Amino acid sequence: MSATAEAPPAAPERRRWSRGNGITVEPRVRAPLALQALVSAGSVLGALLVAAALLAASGNAPLSVYESMVDSSFGTPLAFSQTLIQATPLILTSLAAAVAYRMRIWTIGADGQFLIGAVAASGIALKLGADAPALVVIVASLAAGALGGAAWAAIAGAGRGYLRTNEVISTLMLNFIALGFVSYLIFGSGSFWRDPTSATQPLGKPIATNAQLPGLFEFADIGILLAVGVAVLAWAALRWTRWAFELRVVGSAPRAARYAGIDVPRKILSVMCASGALAGVAGAIVVCNVTEALDPRGLDPGLGYGYTGIVVAALARLSVVGIVPVAILVAALLSAGPALELTGVPNAVVVVLQGLILLLVAAGQFFLVYRVRRV
């Protein structure tokens, strides 16, 4: 106890690191908006330059590759609608990550919650059948997705809140269990979700079109508007509700939260449920509109929307406003991949390109957190 009294005074809050070469690095309290925009643009540009060197070295013309990248993600209505369809679940899973991370709950469980959300949503949609009114099916399946995701997240949330289990481990394990469960429903059992008419290859039962969201243009549906609407709601809620005030207090200092009379374990559970609900809605949207059947293949492509959402949330620095454009950008990068392969750029280069851009954007954030000065 007396160590606190006898220890030297704590170092001043604004620590500096002098590199001995006339440059110091010091933490910023807050980065101005203009700088944030500048750094984001600068690091994307930097990434494109580095990637250009790489492309040139591998025998591709950088400019034409970039051109076809833009074309294949924004160039045509078809391409753009593909990007938006990818961005929709990504916005929701990024929000799921951001909400929890703001309270320093390091969940990586959005992927599992996404899958369970998809199971619940497709279950309701299949149950209601093709004859039910579209609005009822849509609302019911979205709600089921949210509930399913929240319930799945509640397992890890209760563990973290009441039993102090590590949420990183528990959510990761729950992701594998969710994936195994979905596989079991389609491949391992004659479950309600499996299509009994397809005897040769196990498939999910097709979901009727009355579960699909109304179209927006080309292939895109109003899902993107829904996701942006959820983001706006989340932004407002994080700013103006008591729930979010408590979330900020717990995230900043759990002991201060107890001092403020906040039930911290309950708060952790409730934030995990909110995060799970967001991921679950993403699952509901994808299963009803994109795959149109519960099927482990194709439901959650690539790294998985849950994990990619973590990347998006980190790139957006957990800013809800930032998540929407970043998610669209990342979706564009992802949807450009297959198109690029068609133009002859090898898949490996495409993946490196995507990784490089994300890496440099992340590295650029150094300048938002720290100030570099000459002295």
Next chain:
Amino acid sequence: MRGVSKSFFGVAANQGVDLVLQAGEVHALLGENGAGKSTLCSILAGLYRQDSGEVLIDGQPSRFRSPQDALAAGVGMVYQHYRLVSGFTVAENMMLGHPEMPFSISSRSLRESARSVMDRFGIHVDPGSYVDDLSVGEQQRVEILKLLNRGVRVLVLDEPTAVLSPGEVDALFTAIRQLAAEGRAIVFVSHKLYEVTAVSDRVTVLRDGARVACRPTKELDQRTLARLMVDRDLGSAAATIGAAAGEGSQEPARNQRGAGGASPRMESPRTDIPVLEVRDLVVRDERDHQAVTDASLRVYPGEVVGVAGVAGNGQRQLADAIAGLLPAERGEILLRGNEVTRASVRERVKQGCAYVPEDRLETGVAPGLTLEENLALRSYWQSPVARGPFVSLRAMARRAEEEVARFDIRGGRPGLPIRILSGGNLQRAILAREISADPAVLIAACPTRGLDVGAIDGVHRLLREERGAGVGVLLISEDLEELLALTDRIIVLYEGRIVGEMPTAAADRERLGLLMAGVEDAA
């Protein structure tokens, strides 16, 4: 060690301290919190480097640049916070960093060599268990074994008994005496007098970073030691010590400043309802130690009750339990006559309980939140900030504006986290928040610790104002000057028990010092 000085950020922690250790002796280092004991030990063990002065080992000046250098010279230290690698076994921890460790070794031969070390020194811990599963006493034994295995001749133990149970303390003392008998020098840091007299051969007393005495232990009684430790009126001249020891036992010197700001209305027993009453309170802390035992106290409106005690004697847990942050295991807590023993933090706030926690930056405020948000931290769930499920940012800002003006909180800017405030302004913000809730009782735990003189004055003024406004104040402090100047009554806490209570007018530093050090009330 000769003439060792060290300062941190301009604050002197050690000033020209001499310390001579002889082989085969247990040398106690005694002093209040902040007297410079840990700093001196850390210099000896190579963790810090002195600003001036020298450290001589066997008469040879040595300049340790790291704890490794000190270890090579035979000086090892057991820190207050143990430096064991969690997730490793006892044997692994003992052998880690040993220069003769082979690159690769089987866990069995590791355990065997650990066991042979234990046999050699007669100190035993199961070498195969993981250090996380050990009790604090066992962990301490591992720390000591680790150093003995490196062949230390000077063993520094920084407050080794602070976390031990009485039985473990006895075992430690036996081990200490044996290690000294084998020719090692043991430095034993403590502020508990009976331990010093029980185990040490010689004692060096530090006060305000300077050495005030160095005598054989048997020449000093506990009363003299206490006085050397706390009484600033006694000069540091060694000549006065003997004389003081003689008269001290019969006629305790009265402290001139004792009455301070207190008013003499303590005499008659009061009949009004105390704003805070605690009856036979038992509190366990987060680590399941019984931190407060059978504590009973009353705070009446318009009085300041001081809680004196060396840090870590249950003050924080007592305050936390009253404020509702720690559950009471037994006993009762009443605010304005209403029982709140099981009530939530918010219920207690509603009953008029204001709390300035000891841990300013992690409990008193949420450091990442803004000043406005922090000023609403203890009332955001009610009007005017709460609007149904929402919070009114405007109400928050308006309130912040008022309190910034009224309490002169400087350095904050809207939208920036509160952690950018200086310590004094941060504490003013916390006090502003707690006081503007119009409390019945204000619990202030170490409210001036680490603040500069001007900020301390400001805090004291606010506490006096609250007392004048009829608020009951419970002031927990390690600073006797502060308690003597501000309080009407003083309670002394030692190892979680209330060992003494007296009107401030009748209190003097010596008696408080003895009580704080665990010596039975001689009055």
